[in-house]
Amino acid sequence: xxxxxxxxxxxxxxxxxxxxxxxxxxxxxxxxxxxxxxxxxxxxxxxxxxxxxxxxxxxxxxxxxxxxxxxxxxxxxxxxxxxxxxxxxxxxxxxxxxxxxxxxxxxxxxxxxxxxxxxxxxxxxxxxxxxxxxxxxxxxxxxxxxxxxxxxxxxxxxxxxxxxxxxxxxxxxxxxxxxxxxxxxxxxxxxxxxxxxxxxxxxxxxxxxxxxxxxxxxxxxxxxxxxxxxxxxxxxxxxxxxxxxxxxx
Ligand SMILES: Cc1cc2nc3c(=O)[nH]c(=O)nc-3n(C[C@H](O)[C@H](O)[C@H](O)COP(=O)(O)OP(=O)(O)OC[C@H]3O[C@@H](n4cnc5c(N)ncnc54)[C@H](O)[C@@H]3O)c2cc1C
Numbered sequence: 001x002x003x004x005x006x007x008x009x010x011x012x013x014x015x016x017x018x019x020x021x022x023x024x025x026x027x028x029x030x031x032x033x034x035x036x037x038x039x040x041x042x043x044x045x046x047x048x049x050x051x052x053x054x055x056x057x058x059x060x061x062x063x064x065x066x067x068x069x070x071x072x073x074x075x076x077x078x079x080x081x082x083x084x085x086x087x088x089x090x091x092x093x094x095x096x097x098x099x100x101x102x103x104x105x106x107x108x109x110x111x112x113x114x115x116x117x118x119x120x121x122x123x124x125x126x127x128x129x130x131x132x133x134x135x136x137x138x139x140x141x142x143x144x145x146x147x148x149x150x151x152x153x154x155x156x157x158x159x160x161x162x163x164x165x166x167x168x169x170x171x172x173x174x175x176x177x178x179x180x181x182x183x184x185x186x187x188x189x190x191x192x193x194x195x196x197x198x199x200x201x202x203x204x205x206x207x208x209x210x211x212x213x214x215x216x217x218x219x220x221x222x223x224x225x226x227x228x229x230x231x232x233x234x235x236x237x238x239x240x241x242x243x244x245x246x247x248x249x
Pocket of ligand 1: 042060062088090115116167168170179195196200
């Protein structure tokens with residue numbers, strides 16, 4: 001499958017360039033929509049290649065028709081011994097606190113995000129304030145788990161992330177995570193902040209200058225359009241951001 005081959009190539013190139021980078025994969029890119037077994041074979045190829053280079057693979061979380069199947073695939077890979085992989089949890093989903101509780105029975109690397117898809121009100125908090133409050137509660141749970149696991153730090157080569165990664169540009173959420181981690185004694189290198197390429201560079205620099213690991217997420221490939229439209233839908237101001245950059249020399 002082409003997407004899988006591209007991801008394998010990307011892992012090769014990261015290794016050749018000794019880049020401080022890992023990869024994120026959406027399972028529908030590698031066949032989840034077609035067949036669970038096919039997806040699992042592709043994912044296993046990716047994890048095997050990443051393992052050869054000592055690299056890490058983050059499994060992105062998509063919309064709710066895929067939540068359960070994504071977690072199942074992730075667990076299957078852990079059971080097969082692929083440890084250098086992590087998952088994403090979305091704070092807009094009601095189920096997420098149970099998922100975090102279950103997943104954190106082992107110290108699993110989790111990226112916490114608010115969630116990017118349109119979801120029905122019986123599955124996800126419709127109000128932003130509730131999504132934010134749940135983000136803080138889950139951030140707290142992940143920080144506690146990292147402490148209990150001995151506060152593993154970002155790896156020297158920048159590839160294996162700490163247990164909690166916070167994928168947000170929301171200053172209040174970021175400040176909450178920093179304050180709580182400081183209060184309970186989680187070292188800065190034992191958590192990381194992740195932001196989208198080009199968004200809130202000031203905040204990226206601030207966190208980095210304060211001594212926190214910061215990872216930049218760079219979407220690429222032929223399926224950029226739906227991704228781009230979701231980002232525009234969640235923040236119409238991006239239309240202007242996009243147009244102004246399109247015409248900038
Ligand atoms: C590294 C990373 C990985 C992600 N992976 C996933 C995933 O696997 N699954 C998933 O469902 N979602 C994922 N997301 C998207 C996430 O769920 C949110 O939709 C997205 O991050 C916007 O929410 P926010 O937390 O930044 O907070 P918001 O409350 O939406 O925004 C807070 C502030 O950040 C700034 N901001 C936010 N977004 C933008 C923007 N696009 N352009 C300009 N300014 C902006 C604004 O100042 C805004 O006021 C990911 C996000 C990041 C950063």
